[in-house]
Each structure stands twice: as structure tokens, then as C-alpha cells.
Amino acid sequence: MGQENDDQHPAGRPDETTLFFSDIERAFSERLKFLQLDSIVCFIVSNDKSDPEIAL
Known part of the structure; x- marks a missing residue:
């Protein structure tokens, strides 16, 4: 039993x-x-000083 998987x-x-x-x-991974992309988006949004409600 299991012989067929040993070849792989x-x-x-x-x-x-x-x-x-x-x-x-x-x-x-x-x-x-996706988390790295989310961090970049949050960083961009939080640096937008025109609307303090958006800043995280």
C-alpha cells in the first residue's frame, strides 16, 4: 500500500x-x-491630510 505515491x-x-x-x-505567503498591499493602501490613505477622518 502507498507504493504509487512514493514515485512522486x-x-x-x-x-x-x-x-x-x-x-x-x-x-x-x-x-x-495581500497584507502588504493593504499596508501600502492604508499608508497612502493615512498620509492624506485633507480629511482627518481617514487618517488611521
């Missing part, structure tokens, strides 16, 4: 924990890109 992973089949954390890492 030369170092051996990764366990579920490894797969779980690699998925989290991938999702986190994708989210981090």
Missing part, C-alpha cells in the same frame, strides 16, 4: 503533518502578499 516523492512520501504545514505556509 523520491525522498519518500511526506506525512500528513508535513503536507499540512506546507499548505499553511503556502496560504500564509499568499495572504502576506
